Every structure is written in structure tokens, then in C-alpha cells.
Amino acid sequence: MALKEENFVVLHSGSWSTKAGINVIDTNKPPSVTIRSLVGARTVSHEPMDETPADTTESTEKDKADSSQREGSDGTEIKVENSEDENTTMAAAATEDSQDKQGDQTKEQDSDKPQTVYYCGSALTEAMQQYPESELSVSTPIQDGIVKDWAAMEALWQVTSHSRTTITERHVLFRELGIKRSRNASPVLMVVPSEWTKEEHERITQIFFENFNVPGLYLAEESLMILYGCGAITGLVIDIGHNSTEITPIIDTQIQRNATQSIPIAGADFDAYFLEQLKNDTQLVREYGQPLDLEFARFLKESDVCRILTPEEKESKARVEVEYNGKKLTVGAARYKAIEPLFNPDFVGKRVFTLIDAVHAALFSCKAEKRPSLWEAIIITGGLQGRIQYEIEKSLVISENFGEFQTRDVKFLKVPDYFPTLKDSIVHAGFLGAEIVAKLIFPDPRNYINKVDYNEGGPSVVHTKTF
Known part of the structure; x- marks a missing residue:
């Protein structure tokens, strides 16, 4: 058939x-x-x-x-x-x-x-x-x-x-x-x-x-x-899921299983941590009028209200208005803190690698001559590229005398422009x-x-x- x-x-x-x-x-x-x-x-x-x-x-x-x-x-x-x-x-x-x-x-x-x-x-x-x-x-x-x-x-x-x-x-x-x-x-x-x-x-x-x-x-x-969806056959895939974050190096379509890293911090942890930060916003709690729940925290996290800043950017002290279930509310500085457990697992009581530590562990488990091509083809599925890029670049040790396999640049891939609906x-x-x-x-x-x-x-x- x-x-x-x-x-x-x-x-x-x-x-x-x-x-x-x-x-x-x-x-x-x-x-x-x-x-x-x-x-x-x-x-x-x-x-x-x-x-x-x-x-x-x-x-x-x-x-x-x-x-x-x-x-x-x-x-x-x-x-x-x-x-x-x-x-x-x-x-x-x-x-x-x-x-x-x-x-x-x-x-x-x-x-x-x-x-x-x-x-x-x-x-x-x-x-x-x-x-x-x-x-x-x-x-x-x-x-x-x-x-x-x-x-x-x-x-x-x-x-x-x-x-x-x-x-x-x-x-x-x-x-x-x-x-x-x-x-x-x-x-x-x-x-x-x-x-x-x-x-x-x-x-x-x-x-x-x-x-x-x-x-x-x-x-x-x-x-x-x-990786294929981003038009590549070699790259480092950082897949931030609901229960875990997977860091997978792939070289010439071959998954480097010995180098793959997994950390038990992901969307569910973001929601729980973000909810606790929102509960500390007394004005928001008063405006909401009832106990804050995970659904509300998840709604804010996925809205334009929640922003991800690099440490070099300053938080705005102004409160931002949001409408939820027909009710108008205002949110303060807590809106910047949703994903912090990814970079400090202690915030959710977990003694595991930070995301940046896991990325380095994955890359340095691959052959030295392959690492530059992986650093230049990083894919992040959680929409956190700005913050992760800042943390990765800050963690790289770059000397004035470049070695043969020293990382010179960090680049990120996305869906190609010839897929206009998905780019x-x-x-x-x-x-x-x-x-x-x-x-x-x-x-x-x-x-x-x-x-x-x-x-x-x-x-x-x-x-x-x-x-």
C-alpha cells in the first residue's frame, strides 16, 4: 500500500x-x-x-x-x-x-x-x-x-x-x-x-x-x-520541559549519550517558586481576594507581564496591570523571578547542577575538537535565550592567546526564516x-x-x- x-x-x-x-x-x-x-x-x-x-x-x-x-x-x-x-x-x-x-x-x-x-x-x-x-x-x-x-x-x-x-x-x-x-x-x-x-x-x-x-x-x-527543525545536524539542545531540563550534545546526527545531562528543574519548579514570590506581594494578594494558586502563577509566567532580565538589567519598581478572570490586578517585582531556580537550585531545595554547570559538563564530555561547533549551535526551547546566553558567556574563560580548541564565540540557532509561520x-x-x-x-x-x-x-x- x-x-x-x-x-x-x-x-x-x-x-x-x-x-x-x-x-x-x-x-x-x-x-x-x-x-x-x-x-x-x-x-x-x-x-x-x-x-x-x-x-x-x-x-x-x-x-x-x-x-x-x-x-x-x-x-x-x-x-x-x-x-x-x-x-x-x-x-x-x-x-x-x-x-x-x-x-x-x-x-x-x-x-x-x-x-x-x-x-x-x-x-x-x-x-x-x-x-x-x-x-x-x-x-x-x-x-x-x-x-x-x-x-x-x-x-x-x-x-x-x-x-x-x-x-x-x-x-x-x-x-x-x-x-x-x-x-x-x-x-x-x-x-x-x-x-x-x-x-x-x-x-x-x-x-x-x-x-x-x-x-x-x-x-x-x-x-x-x-535540531533538525532548526536546520542543523550538529548542536547542543537545551530542552526545558515540565519536570526536567535535558542538555543533549549531537554531532553529525549522532546523540552523544555519554555526554547528555539531565537536571530535575523545569517548568513545574518555576511555577511553584513563582507562586511563593507572588504570595510575598501583599498588594497583589489583597487585590486577588483569595489564596493565590498555581494556575494564576502559570498564567502570569506565560504572559507578557513576566519578564526575564539579565543581571545587568535593572528591575522596574513600577507595578504592572494584568487582567485575570475578569479581575484587574497589579504585579510588582516578583514578575522578574520566575526562572531563578534554573540558576540557583537551592531556591527550590534541590542540590543539583545549575543549568550552566550542566551545559559545561555536557560540552566537556565531548571530544575537544568537536566543542567549538557545539558552542556555535545552541538551541533553547524555553524562550530564555537572553538570560542563558548571558550566563554562558560569563562562565567562559577566554584568554588573550587563543588555543586550538578554545571557544571563540557562542551562537544560538532558531527555526530558519524560510518557515515564516514558525520562525x-x-x-x-x-x-x-x-x-x-x-x-x-x-x-x-x-x-x-x-x-x-x-x-x-x-x-x-x-x-x-x-x-
Whole structure:
């Protein structure tokens, strides 16, 4: 089966958000789907056919239409398969169930067992309004960079599995992107963190082939995709995530794993520390009128109110006005302090490398003759370039007599200008790089894992056709 570029899917799940997109003909666009990596789970005694949120019901009605189309948020027209095929699949599934050794009586007994319903995206928002906290458990499947709940992770990836013990609200692949499992013609390039293990790679491979029925799969490491998105094959990637910050040297497309550094300070620490600084702003606390929370701190951190200064710049004593939930508030000097834990981990009670120490540790673990090219190709995904550049340059020891391998200059990369929509969005560099790689690998079956490969080698085939 020839795979078409309009069907290629790029999927990236992180501990904070999940991004996805279909159709890589035009790569100069952000992901068509971006949702929080949160999954709600609720245990019920039977399949809740009458408790499905409204948007899911609407989606089901659309799926039943004989011929219909969906349009992605980026304007891409996504076709929906005829219900005839879906009915055939359901009939086949019914036949298999009828042949089950346990028989009809066992099925009835299984249907009475507690089942778990998973909610993601807009369905989760509705479920949180509909059910009390005692009934609905909300968490992120990825914690500390590792998948802790595979069932929830599978739900987030939009499985339409209706097993006897678990019911999942179909989401990213089958709902947001409008893909039909029964006739899935969309190969998936999955962006994964560098620290994920072989076992996790095999688990992903098994899920996508056996549960999602994909025609092809390719796993690509996040740091390498970020580098490609900036039009380079050698560089130092500083990826500031939600739970950790990864510093990855890459030389001629090869990740230097022995030199990679990770520090457990990132967005979650910024939010917690920033919240404490805001609580010390008595005028803000008085204006807010209720206890400040993480959502408010995160809102300020991501707004124009929060600024990142270099030590040479002076803080303004003027208070800045901001509107939050219809209420006008003023913020003082605390707005400059959100990311300080990155340069002084003691602020959040952690005895680890500072970011600058970790950068030096990564660079000096590489061969001396390769270091200058890494210093001249630094990528930062958190929008903190000004402050980090200042700290790095201040830490370099430059003598009047240059040695052969002494750093002469520090340069930073960004998304190339020939991607006008993304050139100022370094946060999408990894997604852009993944789309470019998808265009290169999926036309040739030798480059990715296809169904024949999986049927012959099983999940372990991922170690022979990836990266």
C-alpha cells in the first residue's frame, strides 16, 4: 500500500502537553492538535452508554454517517470512512467473541465487572464538571519523564478499544485527527524522549500496531527532531520541559549519550517558586481576594507581564496591570523571578547542577575538537535565550592567546526564516523536525516499521528500524 503525505501523522506526547498533526505536505504550520496531557479515569459498574459526554455522542453520530468529512483546525480536510466498513469490523469482532472459550455466560459475567472510563481533552473538561472529585481521578500518564500509566497513555493516544475491563474515550488519533481504526492508512512518527527505555519502545510499537492498526511506525528522539527543525545536524539542545531540563550534545546526527545531562528543574519548579514570590506581594494578594494558586502563577509566567532580565538589567519598581478572570490586578517585582531556580537550585531545595554547570559538563564530555561547533549551535526551547546566553558567556574563560580548541564565540540557532509561520516559535522546532523526517522516511518501506516487519519480528523489531 502506497502511503500518502496527506495521511502522515506526527505525534508527540510530553508530561505537560500532547501535540499531533496530520498531512505533512505543508510543514510550515504548527500542530493541528495541542491538548494537555491529562487523563481522567472513572470506575463504573457497566458500560455507560447513556453517560457519554455530548461531544462524544456527536462524534459517534458523525462516524455513523454513510459519507462525511471532517476539517482539522488547520483547515485540512479529513475524510471519514463509510460506516459499512465499521459495521464489518464490529461484526467480525462479534464473531470472535462468539467463539470465545468462555462462552456467552462468561461474557455476561464480565460485563458486570467494574470498568474504567477514560476522558481526555474536551471530554475531560465536561467530565470534571459532571462528576465529583471522588468519582473522577485526573492525572498525567507521564510522570518524571516516564510512562507510569499505560492504559491512560493509550486513551490519550485516542484508542477506541472497548475491552471487557476498560472503556476508553477515543481521542488524538481517532477523534481529533479523524482517523478510522478499521481502515487506518496513516503511518505515525512518534517523537519520544531520549531517556525512554527499550521496553517502552516495544510497548509503544505493540500498542500502535495491535490496537491502532497503523500501517507504519517510526520512533524519533525529541532532541534530534529539535535540531533538525532548526536546520542543523550538529548542536547542543537545551530542552526545558515540565519536570526536567535535558542538555543533549549531537554531532553529525549522532546523540552523544555519554555526554547528555539531565537536571530535575523545569517548568513545574518555576511555577511553584513563582507562586511563593507572588504570595510575598501583599498588594497583589489583597487585590486577588483569595489564596493565590498555581494556575494564576502559570498564567502570569506565560504572559507578557513576566519578564526575564539579565543581571545587568535593572528591575522596574513600577507595578504592572494584568487582567485575570475578569479581575484587574497589579504585579510588582516578583514578575522578574520566575526562572531563578534554573540558576540557583537551592531556591527550590534541590542540590543539583545549575543549568550552566550542566551545559559545561555536557560540552566537556565531548571530544575537544568537536566543542567549538557545539558552542556555535545552541538551541533553547524555553524562550530564555537572553538570560542563558548571558550566563554562558560569563562562565567562559577566554584568554588573550587563543588555543586550538578554545571557544571563540557562542551562537544560538532558531527555526530558519524560510518557515515564516514558525520562525519565531522555537517551541515547535521539534514538531517541525519530525514532519521533515516523516516526509523522508515514509515513502520507502525500508526506512520504517511496517506491518510485515511487525508480524515477523513482533515488538522487538523496533530496535532494528528506528532512529
